Amino acid sequence: MSFWRSSFARCGLIVAVLLAGLGTCWADPRTSNLWWLPENATEGGVYIDQLIYFILFLTGAVFVLTQAVYIFFIIKYRAKKGVRATYSHGNNRLEIIWTAIPTAIFIGLWGYSNHLWWDVLHSTPPANALQVGVAAYQFGFSFQYPGADGKLGKADANFVSNDNMFGNDPDDPDAKDNFTSSTLEIPVNRAVHIRLDSKDVIHAFYVPQFRVYQDILPGRIIDWVWFTPTKIGKFQLACSQLCGSGHYNMKADIQVVSEADFEKWYQEKAKAVQPQPGAKLSSITETKDQ
C-alpha cells in the first residue's frame, strides 16, 4: 500500500513539473494569442471558424466516445485468473452499422465544406472589389494597384519577367497608370480581389488572421482569391511555401485602414504615376514606393 502511495506521489510530482512547464507558456498573457485560433479579420474567416468548431465538436465527440469505450474495455477485460476470453469472430450487423454511419457523416461534412468552398470562398467577387496584383519573387512580395482608372488591365504569365513582374500586357492601356507598393494597403469592409503570380519558384500568400492561403505559381496567374477585411490594423503576409535560402524571412506588411485613409493614400500614389506617351512599361512598374 505504501508503495502505491509513494508512486502516486511521484506521478503527482511529474505532473506538477509538466504543468509548471506549461504554465510558463502563459508568460505573455492577454496580449498574446498563443492559444487556439488567431483573431479572425475577414468576412469569410467567420465561416471557416464555424466549420472548424463544427469539426472540432464532431471529432471531439468521436474521440472522447471511442477512447472512453476503449479504456473501459482495457480495464474491464484485463486478464483475471480463471476467466477466459469471449470466443467471438465478430458481428456482421455491427460491421454494417459502423460502416454506414461514418459514411453518412463524412459525406454530409463534405457537402457542408463544399458549399462553403464554392458559395462563399470562391464565389464571384463583388463589382466594387479593389483589384490588387501580388508578385512574389525570391525573396519578397510586391503589390500593384490599378491607378487612376481603377483597372489593373490584362495580364498573362508569359509576360512575367524581371522588368514586368506582374505580367501586365504591354498593349493594354489600362495597365499604363498602375502603381506599385511594397506593402499591401487595403481598405476595411471592402472586398479585395488579388491576382497572384510568381517570377521564379512557388511561393504562398498566407495571412492567418484572414484565414487565407494560396500557393503562388510561376507560369500561371491565379485570380480567384478574394476576401473582405473587417478589422483595421497591421497584419503580416508570410510566404508559407519553402522557396529557398531566404524563405525564412519572406514576408510583407499589410495595413488595413479606413476607407478615407485609403482614398488619401491611393490618390497620392496614383498622382505620382505620369506615364509618358510611348514609355516602356518597365519604367512604370519600376516606380518605387517611398
Added chain:
Amino acid sequence: MSQTIAHSGAEAHAETVHHHELSFFHKYIWSEDHKTIAIQYLFASFFFLIIGGLLAMGVRYQLAFSGAPIPLIGTLLPKWLVTDAGAIQPQGYNGLVTMHATVMVFLVMMPLLVGVFGNFLIPLKIGAPDMAFPFFNALSFWLFLVSGIILLSSYFAPTGFPAAGWTAYAPLSANGAYNGSQAGQSLWCIGLFLNGLASIAGAVNYITTVINMRAPGMKMFRLPLPVWAIFITSILLLLAVPVLSAAAAMLFFDLNFGTSFFEASHYGQPLLWQHLFWFFGHPEVYILVLPAMGLVSEMLAVFSRKPIFGYKAMVYAMVAIGFLGFIVWGHHMFVSGMNLMLSSTFSLSTMVIAVPSAIKTFNWLGTVWGGSIRFTTPMCFALAFVSMFVIGGLSGIYMASTPVDLFIHHTYFIVAHFHYVIFGGSLFGVFGAIYFWFPKMFGRMMNEFWGKVHFVLSFMFFNLTFFPMHNLGLNGMPRRIADPGLYDFLKSQQPLQIFVSLSAFGLGLSTLIFFVNFFYSMFKGPKAPRNPWNSTTLEWTLPSPPGHGNFPVTPTVYNGPYEYSVPGMDQDFLPQNQPAPKTARLAVH
C-alpha cells in the same frame, strides 16, 4: 501448449543441419536467407533512425533557440549548416528538415515495416522455405543500403544537403540557381531512384511469394493479418513507386541536362511535379501505416486471447484503403493552384477513405472487448497505436475539408497530424512488433521492465512533443520556417516552441533505453522458448531462431490464424498447423 513446446533442443538441432554450411560471406553479407536479410534491414534502419533522430533534434533546437550556437559540436559542423559561431543557418535548417523527413520515410519507416517484417514474417507465416526470389531479395537490401549512403553523402558536398523539402516542389528543386544545393538535390534524385528499385524488387518478391508459396491449407482467408497487410502494401509499392522513380529521373534531367519538365520559365509545368509526387505520395503514406496495422492487429489478438473481431472486414478495409489510396492524392494540393473543381472531388474521395480507417478502429475495439488482456510491452505499444492512430485520423478530417485546409495547410497542424500517424502510429507499432518477434529473430527475450519504461517515457514525451503542435498550427505557425521569431504573429508562441523542443529531446533520449535493451538482450537476454506468447501462427512452431530453410517438413494448415480461447479446449489457443480436437467448438464464419 504442451504439444508445441515439447519439441526440444535435440530436434531443433536436427532441423538446422539439413542444410550445408554457408561461408561467412554468404551467411552474413550476401545472404539470401530472408531471415538474415530482415535482420540486415533492421540494423540498417536502426542506423538511419539514429541519424534521422539527430536531424530532428537539430530542427527542434533551431526552432526553440534560433541563433544560439549548438553546444559542444556546433563549431565542428560544416559551413553550409552552421555559421562561424556554430549556430544553424537558414539554408542549413532547410537541409535538416528535408533530410530528416527523407531519411525517416525512405530509410527508416519503409525498411522497418516492409523490409524487416515483410521479409521475416511472410515465409515463416505462410509455411514457405524462403522468398520466391532470394537473389532479388538480397539485391533489394544492398540497393537500399547504397541508396541511403548516396542520400546522406550530400552532407560532404560544399553546398550540403538538398534543401527543397522532402516533397521537393519544382521549380525550386529543379534548378540549382533556385535551391542553392545542386549537388545535394541531384544526389537526392539518384538516391530515391535506387531506393525505388529496391522497393520494387522487394514488392515483386512479396507478391509472388504470397501468391505461390503458401503451405497446403493456407487459404488466402487463413493468412495472418500482417501477411495480408504487407501483401496489399506491396501492390501499392509496385504501382506507386515507379511513378516517383520516373519523376526523380525527370527532376535529375531538369537539374543537370537542361530539360524543362517542371521549369515554368521554359514552359514546363510546376504542378506536374506535385501530381507525380503525390500520386506516389499518398499511397506512400498508407504504405507507411498498413503493415503496422497488420502487426498491431496480431498483437491485439494474441494478448487479448481472442480471435480478431471481423477478420474479413479488416481485410476488406485494407483492400479499400489500397484502392481509394490512389484517388485521393489531390488533397495535398487543394490550395496549390490546381483547378478548384478538382479540390472538390478530391475532398469527397478523401472523406470516403476515412471510412475504412474507422472500420478498422471499431474492429480493434471489438477485439479487446471481452478479452483476457495481458499487458506485455508489445501489447502496450499495440494498444497505444490505436489511440494515436485515432488522433491522427481525426485530425485528417480537418484537412479533408477544403475550407479548413485553406487555413491550416502547410502549418504545424499538418506536422502534428502525420507524426501522430507515422510516429505514434507506425513507429509505436514497429516498437511493439520488435519486442514481440525479437525472441523469434534472436532466440532471446527482451527485458520486460525496461521495455515498459521505454513505453511509458516515449508515450508521454511523444504526446507532449506533438500534441501542442496542433495548437501551434491552428495558431498560425507555418512549416519549414527557420526563425519564427521574425514574424510578429509568431512571437508569442516562443514559450510553447521551447516546451515542444524539450519534450522532443526527452523523446529522443527515451529511445536510447530501447537500443540498450535491444543490444543487451541480443547477447544476454534469457533464452526464448519456441512459443513464448502462446501464439497460433506458424512461425511459433519453429525453434527460436528457425534454421536455414525454415520448416523441416512443410506444415499443413487446418485453421484460421486467430483461434484463441476456443470453447471446449484446455489450452486457450489452437495453432494453425494442428487439427482441432474433437471437443473444440470452432465457429464457422
